[in-house]
Amino acid sequence: MVDEKKVNQVVESRNGFELPLLLFAGFRSIIDALHRDLAEHGHPGTRPAYGFALQAVGRDGAAISEIGRRLGVSKQAAGKTVEKLEALDYVERAPDPADGRRTLIHPTPHGVDLLTRSAEGFDRLRAEWARTLGEERLAALERDLRAMAPTGAFRLDAAGWFTG
Numbered sequence: 001m002v003d004e005k006k007v008n009q010v011v012e013s014r015n016g017f018e019l020p021l022l023l024f025a026g027f028r029s030i031i032d033a034l035h036r037d038l039a040e041h042g043h044p045g046t047r048p049a050y051g052f053a054l055q056a057v058g059r060d061g062a063a064i065s066e067i068g069r070r071l072g073v074s075k076q077a078a079g080k081t082v083e084k085l086e087a088l089d090y091v092e093r094a095p096d097p098a099d100g101r102r103t104l105i106h107p108t109p110h111g112v113d114l115l116t117r118s119a120e121g122f123d124r125l126r127a128e129w130a131r132t133l134g135e136e137r138l139a140a141l142e143r144d145l146r147a148m149a150p151t152g153a154f155r156l157d158a159a160g161w162f163t164g
Contacts, residue, residue, distance in 0.1 A: 030129075034121045043114050045088050051118055053081045054111055057091055061106035090114060 031048050038046050056062065056070035056078075068078030082105050085091040090111035096102035107115070130138045 030122070030125050033125055034118065037121050037124075038114065038117055041117055042110075043117065046114060049081065050085060050088075050090065050114075053078075053085060054090060054107060054115055057085075057105050057107055057111075059107065059112075061094070061104040063096070063102055063104055067105060085111070 035046060035048070038044075052071060053067065056067045062070070064078050064082055065075050067082065068075045071078060071081075073081075082091060085105075086093070088110075089108055091105050092108050093103050094106055096104045126138070133141070
């Protein structure tokens with residue numbers, strides 16, 4: 001369960017700068033744990049930005065320019081990311097059946113496996129947080145964060161925002 005001493009220390013310290021740092025530390029703990037798990041299950045070269053990029057590709061595929069728009073990066077940056085994903089066998093290129101001049105990027109079975117394992121990993125990690133904090137406290141935290149997040153906060157360009 002929750003370490004009450006730690007909670008009391010946090011409650012006593014109300015410096016504004018700590019809130020985003022604590023939120024980011026929680027985010028990092030989840031992402032780092034997920035990537036350790038993915039590395040053990042056939043995805044050692046995966047980086048957090050690749051998950052955002054694969055979400056931008058989508059199950060039906062997308063053109064590089066569309067991937068760039070979804071990620072909030074240039075077409076060139078999206079192209080470099082796609083090249084990395086291609087080298088890791090997460091995506092492949094195929095002609096667009098609707099327009100032979102266009103190339104679409106599609107997830108490979110290895111890419112779909114990464115997305116599936118990521119979803120399962122996030123579910124496991126949430127369950128760990130629920131065991132530590134208690135389901136009611138975690139549900140309240142999620143409700144509170146949703147209330148504070150602006151509409152449309154779940155944007156794929158988060159990776160670009162951190163680096164850009």
